[in-house]
Amino acid sequence: MVTNNSVKLETYRVLCLKKDLVELNYWMEMVEAINAEISEMIYIEQHLIKNSNMQNSLSSIRRKNTLVMGKFCQYEVNLKKEINYSQQAYDLTRAKEHEKKRDLFYDLIAGFRKNKHLFYQQLKRMRRVHP
8 A cells, every 4th residue: 555655755765866866977977077188188298298297197097087987887877776676765874875975076076186286287387498
């Protein structure tokens, strides 16, 4: 027997999961944009800056970026399964899991910004040579 209360709980559960999925899709778009920007930075580093420390730093953030994207893709699959097939309530444990993914995203952004700042510092040290 389906009660009005159980219908409300199911609606709430699905709504919360869909909200998490929307936020995850935003994170994934940002990770893709960061990856594109890192590619451009690596190209500039290889042709203009030529600093091995900078190259290692950019490669490191690119690897981390790839790993985070993999975790987000797996999380997306799990969220979609949960929306469609699971009956587990959206509780504090579920919310904390999403918060951990959010922290992972913010850590990635912070690391990227730090590396980007160092990259621009390297560029500022460059001097234009007049022909």
